[in-house]
Amino acid sequence: MTNPTRRDALRLGAALVALPLTAAMASAASHATAHTVVIKGMKFTPENLNINAGDTVTWVNEDNVRHSATDLNGAFDTGLLQKGQSATMTFGGAGRFEYRCTPHASMRGTITIS
Numbered sequence: 001m002t003n004p005t006r007r008d009a010l011r012l013g014a015a016l017v018a019l020p021l022t023a024a025m026a027s028a029a030s031h032a033t034a035h036t037v038v039i040k041g042m043k044f045t046p047e048n049l050n051i052n053a054g055d056t057v058t059w060v061n062e063d064n065v066r067h068s069a070t071d072l073n074g075a076f077d078t079g080l081l082q083k084g085q086s087a088t089m090t091f092g093g094a095g096r097f098e099y100r101c102t103p104h105a106s107m108r109g110t111i112t113i114s
């Protein structure tokens with residue numbers, strides 16, 4: 001599967017593979033949809049995202065300051081992304097995840113997988 005995101009995402013993606021949440025379901029991969037959450041103006045857009053199991057979510061930071069997308073319960077963490085950097089996660093199962101930006105506690109978002 002060719003990853004359409006930029007090189008930074010591939011590198012970060014590799015680092016995230018060890019997280020249990022990224023256990024992608026191979027059977028769903030061919031039907032997977034790639035979603036993007038833009039981080040700009042100190043907020044996540046869309047703030048609340050509904051996806052299907054097996055889909056990927058790429059967070060792209062377009063702000064001049066560093067941001068992260070960090071699950072409140074530790075399920076995933078993109079780490080700090082500089083301007084222009086992105087990180088991609090694959091969500092394997094149903095559930096709902098609330099996340100925040102580590103340096104900016106008021107920046108919140110959710111991913112709901114069905």
Ligand SMILES: [Cu+2]
Nearest residue numbers: 067068101104
């Ligand atoms: Cu932030």
